[in-house]
Amino acid sequence: MTATPDDAPLICSAKGCEGPAKHALLWNNPKIHTPDRRKTWLACDEHEVSLRRFLSARGFWKETQPVSADA
Structure with missing residues (x-):
């Protein structure tokens, strides 16, 4: 895994997306x-619902929080 600078923009975790992250989807695999x-996936506005549905279908999703400007 490559380290990123602390000031690097937060990018959506959806495959192929380079949009700015607006949401933090917190999850865990209970197994x-x-x-x-809590693990974290980042999501842009466009992908928040689809990523949450993916995690929810597996019983992994716990909550979604806004990504702060300070993060």
């Missing part, structure tokens, strides 16, 4: 993560 563990 391998402890209940308090």
Whole structure:
């Protein structure tokens, strides 16, 4: 995994998307993560729903939060 500079823009996690992230989808896989563990996928406005549906269908999605300008 390549490290990115702290000031690099946050980009959507959807495959092939380079849009700016506006949402943080917090999730975990209960088969391998402890209940308090949260992984994060970033989403632009266009992909937030589809990424959330993908995670929800597997029982992984926990919550969505806005990406702060300070992140």
